[in-house]
Amino acid sequence: MVSVAVEILERESGGRVDKFVERRRELAQAAVQTLAELGYARTSLREIAQNSAFSHGVLHYYFKDKADLIMCCVRHYKAHCVTRYDVVSETSRTPTALIDGFAESLAASLREEAQLHRLWYDLRAQAMFEPAFRADIAEIDGNLQAMIWRVMARYFALAAAEPSITPSLAYAMFDGLFQQALLKYLSGEARAVDDMQADVRLLFARILPCGPHIAGAAS
Amino acid sequence: MVSVAVEILERESGGRVDKFVERRRELAQAAVQTLAELGYARTSLREIAQNSAFSHGVLHYYFKDKADLIMCCVRHYKAHCVTRYDVVSETSRTPTALIDGFAESLAASLREEAQLHRLWYDLRAQAMFEPAFRADIAEIDGNLQAMIWRVMARYFALAAAEPSITPSLAYAMFDGLFQQALLKYLSGEARAVDDMQADVRLLFARILPCGPHIAGAAS
DNA sequence: GAAATTATTGGACGACCGTCAAGATATTTT
DNA sequence: AAAATATCTTGACGGTCGTCCAATAATTTC
Numbered sequence: 001m002v003s004v005a006v007e008i009l010e011r012e013s014g015g016r017v018d019k020f021v022e023r024r025r026e027l028a029q030a031a032v033q034t035l036a037e038l039g040y041a042r043t044s045l046r047e048i049a050q051n052s053a054f055s056h057g058v059l060h061y062y063f064k065d066k067a068d069l070i071m072c073c074v075r076h077y078k079a080h081c082v083t084r085y086d087v088v089s090e091t092s093r094t095p096t097a098l099i100d101g102f103a104e105s106l107a108a109s110l111r112e113e114a115q116l117h118r119l120w121y122d123l124r125a126q127a128m129f130e131p132a133f134r135a136d137i138a139e140i141d142g143n144l145q146a147m148i149w150r151v152m153a154r155y156f157a158l159a160a161a162e163p164s165i166t167p168s169l170a171y172a173m174f175d176g177l178f179q180q181a182l183l184k185y186l187s188g189e190a191r192a193v194d195d196m197q198a199d200v201r202l203l204f205a206r207i208l209p210c211g212p213h214i215a216g217a218a219s
Numbered sequence: 220m221v222s223v224a225v226e227i228l229e230r231e232s233g234g235r236v237d238k239f240v241e242r243r244r245e246l247a248q249a250a251v252q253t254l255a256e257l258g259y260a261r262t263s264l265r266e267i268a269q270n271s272a273f274s275h276g277v278l279h280y281y282f283k284d285k286a287d288l289i290m291c292c293v294r295h296y297k298a299h300c301v302t303r304y305d306v307v308s309e310t311s312r313t314p315t316a317l318i319d320g321f322a323e324s325l326a327a328s329l330r331e332e333a334q335l336h337r338l339w340y341d342l343r344a345q346a347m348f349e350p351a352f353r354a355d356i357a358e359i360d361g362n363l364q365a366m367i368w369r370v371m372a373r374y375f376a377l378a379a380a381e382p383s384i385t386p387s388l389a390y391a392m393f394d395g396l397f398q399q400a401l402l403k404y405l406s407g408e409a410r411a412v413d414d415m416q417a418d419v420r421l422l423f424a425r426i427l428p429c430g431p432h433i434a435g436a437a438s
Numbered sequence: 439g440a441a442a443t444t445a446t447t448g449g450a451c452g453a454c455c456g457t458c459a460a461g462a463t464a465t466t467t468t
Numbered sequence: 469a470a471a472a473t474a475t476c477t478t479g480a481c482g483g484t485c486g487t488c489c490a491a492t493a494a495t496t497t498c
Contacts, residue, residue: 039348041260118347128337129258169418176395
């Protein structure tokens with residue numbers, strides 16, 4: 001038997017390990033789906049297995065324990081959405097276009113991946129209680145902050161303005177905004193998405209060094 | 220036996236109901252403490268009872284079920300911190316003084332009540348999965364938003380400026396900022412509190428209609 | 439102070455949990 | 469094809485969970 005003892009060291013044997021990590025990914029995907037549906041507190045290994053093609057015992061063949069599986073899910077999340085808005089900032093040619101594209105991307109992600117996002121906020125809250133989660137959560141949070149900052153840096157460049165805020169402040173503001181919108185969206189508030197987009201535009205207008213006279217500047 | 224069936228209707232008999240709700244408060248306080256220590260996912264009724272003077276069986280005498288108890292805790296939280304920053308906005312005479320007092324209050328609450336705050340973010344995440352929690356969580360969120368807006372309204376008044384943002388945007392930004400700082404604070408980052416205070420000041424400066432030339436205006 | 443009511447205890451219940459290991463099955467190696 | 473290895477299933481283990489209930493204790497009522 002190889003089991004978890006295969007570690008990451010056994011890179012040379014290629015095919016066998018590849019299949020091993022591939023099945024790990026498959027099971028982690030089932031776990032992410034289950035976590036996104038039920039939340040961390042209500043998710044059990046048996047429930048995860050039922051969302052996969054295997055029985056519950058196999059999880060301990062591919063993962064050391066439950067914490068190991070959760071960690072793998074968290075890293076899965078990271079890979080999924082860390083470059084989500086890069087295309088917007090790269091293709092936009094005016095500040096207004098960037099704002100429009102960013103607001104639209106946020107709205108689309110909110111609508112289409114609400115379950116995944118609530119899982120993120122759930123796991124981040126768990127990290128406040130469980131030190132074992134903190135390192136991975138902090139790393140993802142840092143990547144998300146960098147992702148937001150790439151958008152902001154591009155915005156300041158297009159507006160020919162000096163950055164007037166810090167990366168941490170920018171991320172905190174947009175994250176707070178998105179989180180509020182997600183909560184309202186999941187509660188069935190019809191205006192949740194539109195309200196968020198309006199707030200995003202308001203926020204961009206407030207960020208530039210002086211007043212909102214950028215509209216249509218270079219379009 | 221009276222138990223939960225006493226409802227809230229039985230107001231006239233005074234003494235008996237008062238004792239009943241008083242014990243409810245006592246047990247809810249033990250529950251809040253336990254939840255703040257362990258988080259929602261790891262908190263059991265037996266653990267709560269061990270943090271009180273009673274045995275685990277008594278919880279079903281004062282609460283219908285676990286959800287009923289959690290609800291009561293949530294309302295407890297609401298009563299605790301919904302007027303926390305009012306004294307600051309009422310006593311401040313200049314925009315700078317308001318910013319200083321508000322930033323200091325946020326920092327103090329972060330340091331002294333970190334466990335309670337992480338409980339709030341945990342329960343708010345649970346509300347995204349459990350519809351039964353949503354109404355109460357949304358009500359508290361609304362109260363917190365109103366609390367923040369009282370500070371902001373006072374800020375705009377002292378600065379003799381028109382409000383340039385909405386209550387929901389203001390709350391989302393400060394909430395996001397506080398949440399980020401809490402996560403870093405609980406992770407042991409020494410600069411967490413100071414960084415938050417710096418970002419709060421930066422945020423206030425960005426909020427006024429035009430540029431940061433309000434410093435020392437009327438002090 | 440006896441009776442009635444309220445308050446509290448502590449154990450039992452079925453269900454579910456994470457974990458584990460023995461055995462069955464599938465795959466690869468020889 | 470047989471042996472060896474890798475993969476997967478199944479059922480069991482001890483533990484904890486929310487819930488319930490008969491008993492006991494404390495308090496109030498008459």
